[in-house]
Amino acid sequence: MKILVCIKQVGDDGETNRFDVHALEEALDLKDQLQTQLSKSVVLDVVTVGPPGACKIIRRAFGMGADRGFHCVTEKPDFVSSFVTATRLAAVAQKEPYDLILTGIMSADMMAGQTGPMLAKILGLPCATSVIKTSVPSSDMTIEVERELDNGLRDCLTITMPAVLTIQAGINTPRYPKLSSMLAAGQKKIETFKELDLFPEPIQAREISIGTEYPKKTRSGRVLEGSLSDKAAEFLAFLKEKDLL
Amino acid sequence: MKQIFVIAEIFANQIRPVTWELVAAARVIEKNLPSQQSSPAIHVIVPADHPLPLAETIAQRTGMDVIGLQIPELKTEPFAKTIEEPQKGTKKHKEKGRKARWDCMWERGAPAPHGDSGSLARGSAYSGEIYISCIEQLAEELNPSHILIAHTPQGQDFAPGLAVGINAASVPAVNGIRTDEEGLIYSRPVFDNSRNLLVRPTQHRPVVLTVMPGIFKAAVGEEQKSGRLEIRDLPHQPAGYGDQRIRHRRTLKRSCENQALKEAKVIVAAGRGIKEKENLKEIFEFAQSFSSAAVGASRPLIDMKWIEYQHQVGITGATVSPRLYIACGISGSSQHLAGMKKAEFVVAINKNPEAPIFLHADLCIIEDVFEFIDVFLTKRGKSNGFYDFK
Numbered sequence: 188m189k190i191l192v193c194i195k196q197v198g199d200d201g202e203t204n205r206f207d208v209h210a211l212e213e214a215l216d217l218k219d220q221l222q223t224q225l226s227k228s229v230v231l232d233v234v235t236v237g238p239p240g241a242c243k244i245i246r247r248a249f250g251m252g253a254d255r256g257f258h259c260v261t262e263k264p265d266f267v268s269s270f271v272t273a274t275r276l277a278a279v280a281q282k283e284p285y286d287l288i289l290t291g292i293m294s295a296d297m298m299a300g301q302t303g304p305m306l307a308k309i310l311g312l313p314c315a316t317s318v319i320k321t322s323v324p325s326s327d328m329t330i331e332v333e334r335e336l337d338n339g340l341r342d343c344l345t346i347t348m349p350a351v352l353t354i355q356a357g358i359n360t361p362r363y364p365k366l367s368s369m370l371a372a373g374q375k376k377i378e379t380f381k382e383l384d385l386f387p388e389p390i391q392a393r394e395i396s397i398g399t400e401y402p403k404k405t406r407s408g409r410v411l412e413g414s415l416s417d418k419a420a421e422f423l424a425f426l427k428e429k430d431l432l
Numbered sequence: 433m434k435q436i437f438v439i440a441e442i443f444a445n446q447i448r449p450v451t452w453e454l455v456a457a458a459r460v461i462e463k464n465l466p467s468q469q470s471s472p473a474i475h476v477i478v479p480a481d482h483p484l485p486l487a488e489t490i491a492q493r494t495g496m497d498v499i500g501l502q503i504p505e506l507k508t509e510p511f512a513k514t515i516e517e518p519q520k521g522t523k524k525h526k527e528k529g530r531k532a533r534w535d536c537m538w539e540r541g542a543p544a545p546h547g548d549s550g551s552l553a554r555g556s557a558y559s560g561e562i563y564i565s566c567i568e569q570l571a572e573e574l575n576p577s578h579i580l581i582a583h584t585p586q587g588q589d590f591a592p593g594l595a596v597g598i599n600a601a602s603v604p605a606v607n608g609i610r611t612d613e614e615g616l617i618y619s620r621p622v623f624d625n626s627r628n629l630l631v632r633p634t635q636h637r638p639v640v641l642t643v644m645p646g647i648f649k650a651a652v653g654e655e656q657k658s659g660r661l662e663i664r665d666l667p668h669q670p671a672g673y674g675d676q677r678i679r680h681r682r683t684l685k686r687s688c689e690n691q692a693l694k695e696a697k698v699i700v701a702a703g704r705g706i707k708e709k710e711n712l713k714e715i716f717e718f719a720q721s722f723s724s725a726a727v728g729a730s731r732p733l734i735d736m737k738w739i740e741y742q743h744q745v746g747i748t749g750a751t752v753s754p755r756l757y758i759a760c761g762i763s764g765s766s767q768h769l770a771g772m773k774k775a776e777f778v779v780a781i782n783k784n785p786e787a788p789i790f791l792h793a794d795l796c797i798i799e800d801v802f803e804f805i806d807v808f809l810t811k812r813g814k815s816n817g818f819y820d821f822k
């Protein structure tokens with residue numbers, strides 16, 4: 188069985204997107220269970236699309252237990268359309284027959300939650316989003332999952348593999364990368380692809396960014412000034428005035 | 433003539449209210465389209481196994497034309513009498529000492545209930561695969577310029593795939609729509625909600641938009657003139673339609689109620705900024721300094737198992753409306769705000785002056801949350817004889 192986890196580097200310190208760590212943990216957990224309970228061999232790969240520095244998160248994934256890492260190297264633009272990312276990921280995912288592809292529910296920077304379902308559609312696979320529980324597939328054909336809806340509801344689904352799942356936080360508690368594995372991972376080779384190797388013709392973005400702005404204020408936002416003690420006093424006065432104590 | 437599609441959100445055979453907001457958003461788009469374009473028609477699309485009554489309600493309440501997609505495969509499930517199903521966690525996920533309790537609401541193949549089955553008589557009737565293939569088909573025929581879908585767990589599940597399927601641009605989580613000389617611009621939250629990104633679809637493509645709930649004012653009432661109604665059987669069964677690869681087994685509902693949060697006059701809520709589970713103690717002490725306060729939390733604290741689900745505030749937790757909401761080390765994500773924006777007053781304590789929560793607060797306290805609480809409790813103790821912190 189082959190599992191692919193899509194991981195993205197986000198933020199100023201270039202960490203792995205929080206939700207992707209949960210996706211990777213879930214894949215590792217499935218792998219452990221498939222190997223120990225059903226003596227199946229599982230290969231767990233990670234893939235990222237990003238600037239050269241993004242290989243850092245692949246090393247971290249090795250530290251957690253990923254077997255192989257793929258890196259589609261791109262420039263570092265301000266805005267990437269999810270469709271473009273999904274197309275790139277699909278090119279890597281198509282190189283091997285993956286039974287299960289996991290992504291995070293969304294990336295902290297783009298907050299789109301689109302890349303997984305788009306990847307599924309490009310590959311022609313079924314997709315369930317916001318997955319909060321998986322069971323070990325007992326046959327090679329299907330996996331049972333629960334997906335989170337709103338209002339405290341969950342749908343329980345049986346999905347024919349190969350399939351794409353987007354993973355919601357709360358599904359597991361991610362392990363920390365092992366130092367020993369991190370060191371060993373230093374020797375591991377990351378397979379890199381250049382944009383041009385995969386796509387001789389550039390992929391057309393379907394949306395462009397024309398800038399960012401601050402969200403609008405919805406309340407007055409009075410900022411308390413002065414020392415800590417001044418602020419505490421003013422807060423206390425506010426509570427008394429509004430009869431909130 | 434170009435069309436704007438609004439995909440109604442149907443759950444358990446009911447029209448979810450976000451549908452009215454989508455209609456309002458569609459009207460904003462219609463108004464803002466460049467005038468040389470012939471004026472588009474808004475069509476509300478209702479996918480269901482028996483769409484007629486739903487479609488009628490929508491046509492009456494919005495005055496819009498409605499197309500009901502009659503899809504037998506969405507036939508709602510017989511519902512098993514509400515049963516409790518404790519979750520069997522694998523050994524790793526077992527929640528220590530407490531089990532989530534779940535009520536089973538619908539179950540495939542379960543025997544039909546006796547007598548009156550109440551409002552839950554019909555199942556969830558949502559299938560991403562079927563939605564995508566049916567709407568694709570309709571879009572191919574009617575060539576809409578815009579498709580509006582709710583940014584909800586249901587909408588987010590099928591919108592991106594639909595966009596790929598019809599070669600559309602895709603803009604998720606839209607929280608604003610406006611125009612400049614070159615056309616429509618959509619805004620949407622990015623970077624942990626600290627900014628809005630302004631997005632413009634590239635030309636000559638349809639656009640699939642998922643619209644954030646709670647942004648566009650639902651403009652409904654009995655319209656003078658009901659819209660036209662059309663019920664369609666889709667003539668061609670799309671590929672993969674019969675042998676669904678995603679099968680719905682059952683729908684569960686968490687049975688616990690967040691009564692304490694709902695009734696509290698004051699909610700002291702903790703976020704990831706409290707750094708460690710042990711620090712929750714101080715949050716509870718802070719809450720105890722009020723005469724009637726409950727402790728709330730942002731979702732990551734529940735995900736990390738620091739505190740039970742009953743404390744979670746937000747789109748996937750409780751919706752609360754206390755007189756005062758004190759956000760401690762919470763950044764102010766849209767998912768969290770959705771649960772607490774009805775509070776009468778909001779006070780935010782956060783050490784980052786750029787935290788978006790400050791845009792949605794009445795009082796902004798830019799401090800380390802625990803340093804502030806300590807000083808506050810001391811002052812409160814001094815100023816008030818009856819409160820003894822120790």
Ligand SMILES: Cc1cc2nc3c(=O)[nH]c(=O)nc-3n(C[C@H](O)[C@H](O)[C@H](O)COP(=O)(O)OP(=O)(O)OC[C@H]3O[C@@H](n4cnc5c(N)ncnc54)[C@H](O)[C@@H]3O)c2cc1C
Nearest residue numbers: 703704705730731746747748761762763768783784800801
């Ligand atoms: C489908 C979906 C559903 C979701 N549902 C919910 C939901 O129902 N409820 C919910 O809350 N979230 C929900 N989320 C998660 C949401 O997107 C955010 O990730 C989450 O709300 C962030 O929680 P936070 O503000 O506590 O943490 P962060 O965003 O990490 O913010 C922590 C804040 O603490 C501040 N801070 C750090 N140290 C200190 C200090 N010493 N003193 C003061 N301040 C400090 C930081 O400046 C920062 O602003 C959902 C996400 C998804 C994808």
Ligand SMILES: Nc1ncnc2c1ncn2[C@@H]1O[C@H](COP(=O)(O)O)[C@@H](O)[C@H]1O
Nearest residue numbers: 193194236290291293294299300301302
């Ligand atoms: N550049 C990328 N490289 C690898 N995976 C990605 C990338 N961008 C997004 N993803 C995956 O898609 C998920 C959703 O991202 P988004 O659609 O940007 O919110 C993330 O949690 C990742 O698992």
